[in-house]
Structures are given as structure tokens and as C-alpha cells.
Amino acid sequence: MGDALLADYKRREFLQLLGGGATLTLPLGSAETPVRVRLAENGIYEAFTGKIEMGQGARTLLTQALAEELQARVEKIRLVMGDTDRVPDDGGTWASLTAPETVPAARRDAAAFAGRPLTEPAQWRVLGTSAPPLHGREVVTGGLRYCSDLRVESMRHGRIVRPDAYRARLESYDDLAARKLAGVQVVREGDLLGVVAPDAQTAARAAALMRAQWKAEPLPDRDALMRSLRETAVPPVEVKDTRYPPLIRRGDVDTALGSAHRRLWSTYQTAPIAHAALEPRAAIAQWDGGRLTVFCGKQAPFLIRAELAKAFGVPETRVRVMVAMPGGAFGGKQRGECEWEAAVLARAAGAPVRVAWTREEEFRIAYARPPAVIDVESGVDAAGRLTAWRFRNYNSGAPGLAPPYAIPHMSNEFWRAASPLRQGSYRALAATANNFARESQVDEWAHALGRDPVEFRLANLEDARLREVIERGAARFGWGKRKAGAGIGFGMACNLEKAARLALFVETEGAGPALRLRRMVAVGDFGAALHPDNLRNQMQGAIIQGLGGALWERLEFDGDAQRTRRLSQYRLPRFRDIPDIAIELIDRREIASAGAGESPITLPAPAIANALFAATGERRRSLPLAVG
Amino acid sequence: MKLRLDINGRKLRLHVPRGIRLLDLLRDYAGLTGTKYGCGEGQCGACVVLVDGVARKSCLLTAASAVGKKIVTIEGVASGQRLHAVQEAFLEHAAFQCGFCTPGMILAAAALLERNPQPSAGEIAAALQGHLCRCGTYPRIVAAVTAASRRKAARRG
Numbered sequence: 001m002g003d004a005l006l007a008d009y010k011r012r013e014f015l016q017l018l019g020g021g022a023t024l025t026l027p028l029g030s031a032e033t034p035v036r037v038r039l040a041e042n043g044i045y046e047a048f049t050g051k052i053e054m055g056q057g058a059r060t061l062l063t064q065a066l067a068e069e070l071q072a073r074v075e076k077i078r079l080v081m082g083d084t085d086r087v088p089d090d091g092g093t094w095a096s097l098t099a100p101e102t103v104p105a106a107r108r109d110a111a112a113f114a115g116r117p118l119t120e121p122a123q124w125r126v127l128g129t130s131a132p133p134l135h136g137r138e139v140v141t142g143g144l145r146y147c148s149d150l151r152v153e154s155m156r157h158g159r160i161v162r163p164d165a166y167r168a169r170l171e172s173y174d175d176l177a178a179r180k181l182a183g184v185q186v187v188r189e190g191d192l193l194g195v196v197a198p199d200a201q202t203a204a205r206a207a208a209l210m211r212a213q214w215k216a217e218p219l220p221d222r223d224a225l226m227r228s229l230r231e232t233a234v235p236p237v238e239v240k241d242t243r244y245p246p247l248i249r250r251g252d253v254d255t256a257l258g259s260a261h262r263r264l265w266s267t268y269q270t271a272p273i274a275h276a277a278l279e280p281r282a283a284i285a286q287w288d289g290g291r292l293t294v295f296c297g298k299q300a301p302f303l304i305r306a307e308l309a310k311a312f313g314v315p316e317t318r319v320r321v322m323v324a325m326p327g328g329a330f331g332g333k334q335r336g337e338c339e340w341e342a343a344v345l346a347r348a349a350g351a352p353v354r355v356a357w358t359r360e361e362e363f364r365i366a367y368a369r370p371p372a373v374i375d376v377e378s379g380v381d382a383a384g385r386l387t388a389w390r391f392r393n394y395n396s397g398a399p400g401l402a403p404p405y406a407i408p409h410m411s412n413e414f415w416r417a418a419s420p421l422r423q424g425s426y427r428a429l430a431a432t433a434n435n436f437a438r439e440s441q442v443d444e445w446a447h448a449l450g451r452d453p454v455e456f457r458l459a460n461l462e463d464a465r466l467r468e469v470i471e472r473g474a475a476r477f478g479w480g481k482r483k484a485g486a487g488i489g490f491g492m493a494c495n496l497e498k499a500a501r502l503a504l505f506v507e508t509e510g511a512g513p514a515l516r517l518r519r520m521v522a523v524g525d526f527g528a529a530l531h532p533d534n535l536r537n538q539m540q541g542a543i544i545q546g547l548g549g550a551l552w553e554r555l556e557f558d559g560d561a562q563r564t565r566r567l568s569q570y571r572l573p574r575f576r577d578i579p580d581i582a583i584e585l586i587d588r589r590e591i592a593s594a595g596a597g598e599s600p601i602t603l604p605a606p607a608i609a610n611a612l613f614a615a616t617g618e619r620r621r622s623l624p625l626a627v628g
Numbered sequence: 629m630k631l632r633l634d635i636n637g638r639k640l641r642l643h644v645p646r647g648i649r650l651l652d653l654l655r656d657y658a659g660l661t662g663t664k665y666g667c668g669e670g671q672c673g674a675c676v677v678l679v680d681g682v683a684r685k686s687c688l689l690t691a692a693s694a695v696g697k698k699i700v701t702i703e704g705v706a707s708g709q710r711l712h713a714v715q716e717a718f719l720e721h722a723a724f725q726c727g728f729c730t731p732g733m734i735l736a737a738a739a740l741l742e743r744n745p746q747p748s749a750g751e752i753a754a755a756l757q758g759h760l761c762r763c764g765t766y767p768r769i770v771a772a773v774t775a776a777s778r779r780k781a782a783r784r785g
């Protein structure tokens with residue numbers, strides 16, 4: 001068992017071996033007050049964090065941070081993650097905050113524990129090195145227990161009966177056939193209809209035998225959906241002290257647009273897409289009197305604890321959420337849907353119940369990345385400098401709203417809309433849609449003014465680090481050395497997102513469904529590189545994941561239902577889609593680290609759209625790009 | 629129904645629901661959860677195991693069809709504590725993030741190297757095209773498999 005959390009239970013709690021597999025007994029409560037570090041037996045430090053590992057490297061990185069300040073070897077530290085009864089609430093594992101916030105917090109707490117001052121970055125011996133990922137051996141031997149691999153004593157298996165429609169009310173049901181199966185119990189709570197059975201196969205059969213009448217809600221078609229986002233949107237007001245301000249203004253944009261030498265106006269769109277983490281979600285819930293214990297694979301154990309406490313009308317102190325590693329999350333595993341379902345079924349069954357979603361449920365029931373409609377209006381002066389910029393994002397969100405460019409008059413606005421879709425967080429949130437619109441518009445300016453896209457950007461940028469990133473990328477790529485044409489295009493995009501400075505250069509071939517990548521060069525400056533190899537891995541992975549949303553991904557709806565239900569209906573990046581990718585890091589030890597898990601995903605869509613324009617003269621302003 | 633299966637060199641007798649997929653038998657009845665469910669329709673490769681040395685998607689096989697064949701799962705690739713060359717190479721290249729795709733990738737790569745000991749990068753990509761890595765570690769996986777093939781060649785020397 002790889003996860004230290006579970007290894008810990010293995011040691012502390014009763015464990016049974018069944019047919020080679022491990023069965024855990026859910027521990028019931030623990031009176032310990034959360035601390036950050038303590039000395040356990042045999043010179044082992046036990047450390048605690050509310051962050052979780054989902055493949056992004058938080059376990060290794062936080063362990064390195066602790067090891068650095070405790071002056072201990074990495075192997076001497078056992079990090080307990082994401083158990084709400086035992087760890088401090090470090091906030092959800094989202095927004096790339098582990099490196100900029102939790103690493104400093106862990107270092108401070110460890111230094112205080114050790115009674116030493118913080119180690120200066122120049123003196124680091126553990127941080128700044130590429131320690132092997134701590135979950136590596138369990139990964140390659142198949143021993144790592146993900147949330148869907150957990151089983152507990154006396155556990156039963158739940159399955160939810162779903163309507164075909166996207167949203168529907170349960171009117172009536174007939175469970176006669178299902179209940180003929182041995183050991184099957186039917187549970188209804190409001191519009192939730194489920195079955196509980198002794199094994200997963202019987203649960204699936206029972207659910208298929210259920211006959212239910214639903215009253216479906218209609219859904220708008222794609223065009224009507226996109227129209228409705230602008231029609232239902234409400235203008236933002238200024239909010240101070242918030243992570244993602246919905247309105248960022250400077251100067252007088254209306255006057256500046258009116259007096260601009262030239263103006264451009266464009267609308268950009270992005271489709272709703274699925275996270276499609278490789279592991280579908282799973283949860284196990286158990287009630288003991290008024291206490292609820294849940295095992296899950298979610299990014300935000302404390303948020304899910306709050307959701308469950310509210311849903312069942314119990315105090316948070318009577319809910320314990322424990323996280324086992326999810327097989328990918330990407331912002332899609334932040335809410336407690338499947339945990340709530342398991343808890344409803346477990347309460348009715350009087351036994352621990354596991355609910356594991358199928359891939360189809362992942363597609364149909366989970367929330368999606370919100371679609372975006374973005375209006376951009378901008379102007380330049382006679383010298384070709386950007387002077388006015390009005391940017392309106394409808395529906396998709398405020399992150400990444402402001403441009404990195406030095407524009408004297410601007411208004412960046414996020415207009416909240418009434419979307420009929422289940423939508424929520426996604427890796428980098430709206431920063432991908434916002435950078436697509438922004439970097440497309442800037443590219444449109446470069447071409448409209450007959451300027452080179454790299455030179456035009458540099459002329460409008462003041463941030464020295466971002467300029468260096470772009471210059472390095474251009475040199476490595478050989479920007480401007482060859483002419484686009486004959487189906488080949490060259491494009492680039494940059495971003496200053498969550499304090500990271502980024503640029504991506506791409507070479508594309510073909511258009512429409514035949515569009516493909518030939519080459520990519522990415523440069524990133526994330527401040528101090530705390531774990532250089534993991535930074536490269538995250539940067540490359542985010543860019544590859546971003547190819548899907550840029551080129552192919554789009555959830556399809558029709559009438560009252562979601563049509564996209566299977567991986568075979570949803571094109572994702574695969575081996576043969578991946579061109580040669582060069583990743584270059586600029587390590588600035590003296591500058592606080594920016595997180596890296598998200599921001600690079602904002603680069604591929606605009607870089608590819610810009611390359612496509614260079615090759616074909618056609619400006620595509622809607623994602624995905626490689627559809628008919 | 630009762631089935632006798634040969635899994636990772638052990639003969640197992642298991643009592644399982646009729647018609648069960650090999651994937652579910654491995655995970656739910658043999659305790660071998662290293663084999664993963666990702667899609668159930670042959671699209672992701674997370675469930676790949678070796679059946680008589682051939683990489684097969686266990687979500688598309690009934691358990692009954694595996695009777696009389698030798699099944700190897702990720703738990704059975706290493707010889708005791710000694711990792712398979714592909715496992716070692718995945719570790720050395722950190723060719724994973726969440727690692728959920730890794731068991732299937734390793735088994736498919738091991739089968740590839742058995743039939744083609746020196747595959748090109750293109751041949752590796754083609755052999756693994758049916759495997760998804762949502763974390764986007766594809767280039768690292770190709771590098772790891774290439775390194776494993778070199779190491780195996782060096783060992784054969």
C-alpha cells in the first residue's frame with residue numbers, strides 16, 4: 001500500500017487480507033488535534049497536510065520542503081495528506097497553490113518545530129533538486145491504492161439509476177424485477193434512485209432492471225446555448241481582495257477606444273469540455289450512529305466535509321473525509337456528488353456502501369468546464385501601440401482576465417451568466433479561454449499592422465521576465481527563419497498567469513480535421529524551480545492536455561440529453577498526436593515559486609489558432625479548432 | 629460460477645458471478661487492483677494485462693475466456709524484488725504523474741519488447757496508441773520504453 005495515509009491505517013487499524021487484496025476497516029473518529037509535524041517512533045517525523053496528491057507531485061514536494069527545514073532525509077518523513085480528522089485545513093488542492101502557499105507554510109512550521117531559522121534558498125540541499133517521486137515504486141508495481149481500489153469490511157455496492165435526460169425529476173419507479181435479485185435493496189431520496197447489492201455486478205444488473213419515469217428538462221441546442229450566455233449575463237462590480245477579481249480597470253477605455261487610430265472587434269468562443277481524468281470517481285461511506293466517515297479521491301476534503309455535513313444536517317465534527325490518491329483530477333474532483341450518493345445509500349443500507357462511477361457517469365453527471373463567449377474590442381495608436389482594451393468574458397470565469405501587456409486604458413470584465421449546464425472548476429479555469437481570446441486578438445493586431453507577432457508582443461510588453469521567456473523561445477524555435485505556407489504554419493502565444501511567465505511556439509500542418517502539430521517549443525519561468533523535473537513534467541503534461549481542448553474536445557447535447565457518453569465519442573490526445581516538444585525552464589532561485597500545474601494549459605489553443613492563420617489566412621475564433 | 633485461473637504463476641480457484649469480465653474478476657475477486665478500469669470499452673488501455681504473453685484489454689474479455697491461459701498482471705511483472713527493465717525505466721524517467729495509466733502502459737511495453745526488442749519511437753507510439761495518459765506523459769513514456777529496450781539489449785550483450 002503506497003499512500004502514507006493508508007500505510008498509516010494499515011499500521012494503526014485492523015487489516016485483513018482477502019484473496020491477496022487488502023480490506024480496510026474504516027476508522028471511527030480520532031481525537032487528535034491537527035498539527036503540522038511531530039516526532040513519531042524511530043526518528044521518523046510524521047507530518048500533516050490538507051493538500052492531496054493527484055499526480056501533480058505535492059507529496060514529494062511538500063516532503064522535500066519539510067526535509068529541508070527539519071534537516072532530515074526525505075525517507076524520514078511520513079506525510080499524512082487529506083484526512084480531515086488529522087490534518088490542518090490547507091485549503092483545497094487547486095489553483096496551483098501548493099508551491100506558492102503550502103510549501104512556505106510547511107517550511108515555516110517545520111523550521112519552528114526544529115527551532116531553526118528558515119533555510120535561505122541559496123543554501124537549499126533538498127528543495128531545488130529533482131527527488132524521485134515518492135509514489136513511484138507503488139505506481140510501477142501496481143501497489144498504489146487509488147480511491148477506486150479501496151474496499152472495507154462488510155462493504156456493499158451501490159449503483160445509481162440515472163435518467164437519460166441531462167436533468168430530470170423522478171416521477172415514479174417500478175423495482176419489482178430488481179428486487180428479485182438476491183440481496184438487493186432499493187433506495188430513493190428525492191430524485192436520487194439507487195440500488196445496493198452484495199457485489200458490483202449484481203448492483204449493475206439491478207440498476208438496469210429498474211424501471212423509472214422521469215420528467216425531463218429541455219436543453220438549448222449549441223447555438224442557443226452560446227446566445228443565452230450573452231443574453232443572461234450580468235455586468236460585474238469591482239471586488240477588492242479576491243483571488244479572481246471580476247472587473248479590472250485602468251484609465252478610460254471608452255474615450256480611448258473612441259480616439260484610437262485603428263480598432264478591432266472580435267468574438268471568441270470555447271466549448272464545454274470534460275476533465276476525463278483516467279480514474280472515474282469512487283467513494284465509500286459508512287455511518288456509525290450520527291457519525292459519517294467517507295473515503296474518496298477528491299481535491300478538497302474539507303470542502304466535501306462541509307458539503308456532507310450540510311446535506312445531512314450534522315456538525316462538521318461528525319463527518320470525517322479521507323482522501324486516497326485520485327488517478328487524475330484536473331479540477332474535476334472538487335465536489336462531493338459521489339460521496340453524497342454513497343452516504344445516502346449507506347444510511348439506508350445500514351452498512352458501508354461503495355459508489356464507483358462508470359465512464360459514462362463521468363461524462364454525463366460530472367460538471368464540465370464552462371463554455372465561454374468572449375468579446376474583445378481594442379485599439380492602437382498611430383505608432384501601433386495597444387492603447388485601449390475592452391475584454392468581456394461571458395460565463396466562463398474571471399481567472400486570467402487581465403492582459404500582461406502595458407495598455408493604458410482597459411476594462412477586463414467577467415459577466416456571470418445563467419448557464420443550463422453543470423459547470424465547475426477545471427485546470428486553470430477560465431484562464432485558458434481568456435488567453436485564447438487575448439492572444440488571438442493580439443495576433444490579429446500583428447497581422448493587421450503587418451508586424452511580426454513576436455516583435456509586436458515585445459513592443460507592447462514591459463515585464464522583463466516575460467520578454468526573456470519569449471525571446472528565448474523564439475531563438476530556440478528558430479522563429480522567423482522559415483515562411484509559413486503549403487499547409488505549414490508557425491504560431492506562438494505567451495501568458496503571465498499565476499505569476500508564471502510562459503511562451504509556446506508551434507509548427508502546424510493542415511487544417512480542419514487533418515490539423516496536426518509538427519513541433520513545439522515551450523519556455524517557462526516559474527520563479528524558483530523547487531523540483532525541476534516535476535516542473536518539466538507538469539509543463540509538458542499541461543500542454544499536451546491542452547491540445548485536446550484546443551483541437552477536438554466538445555461535449556455534445558441534443559434535445560434534453562448529453563450525447564457525449566463514452567471515450568470513443570470524445571477525441572483526446574494520444575501518442576501519435578504528440579510532436580517533438582522542447583521544454584525550457586528558467587530557474588530564478590531568488591524569486592518565490594509560482595505553481596505550475598495549471599498555467600501552461602493556457603498556451604496551446606491560441607498558439608495553434610495563430611499558426612493556422614499564418615498557414616491558411618483563416619482566423620478561427622472558436623474552440624475546438626480541428627473540427628469540420 | 630467457479631473458475632480456475634492461472635494468474636501471475638499462481639493457480640487460483642475463484643467463485644465469481646456468471647459472465648464476469650476478466651477486469652472485474654482481477655480487481656474484485658483476486659485482489660489485484662493494479663489492473664485499472666478507465667472506460668470499459670477498449671479505449672483507454674488502463675485494464676491491459678498479458679494473456680499468454682499478448683497485451684489484451686481485460687475489460688473486453690470474459691473471465692471464462694481466460695481459463696487455461698497464463699495471465700500476467702502488473703503485480704506479476706517483477707521477479708520478486710527485482711523490477712522488470714520497463715518498470716525500472718519508468719521510474720528513472722519519472723514517466724508518469726498520477727500513474728493510473730502506468731500498469732497498462734508497462735505491460736503493453738513489455739509485450740512489445742518481447743516481439744520487437746529494438747522498436748523505434750514511432751513503433752512504440754503505434755503499439756501504445758490504444759492507451760490514454762490524461763496527465764500527458766507520452767514523451768516520457770516513449771523515452772522510458774526506448775531506454776528499457778537499450779538496457780535489455782545491453783543485458784543480452
Ligand code: FES
Nearest residue numbers: 667668670673687
Ligand atoms: S478499461 Fe479497458 S480499455 Fe479502458
Ligand code: FES
Nearest residue numbers: 725727761762763
Ligand atoms: S500518469 Fe495519469 S493518466 Fe498517465
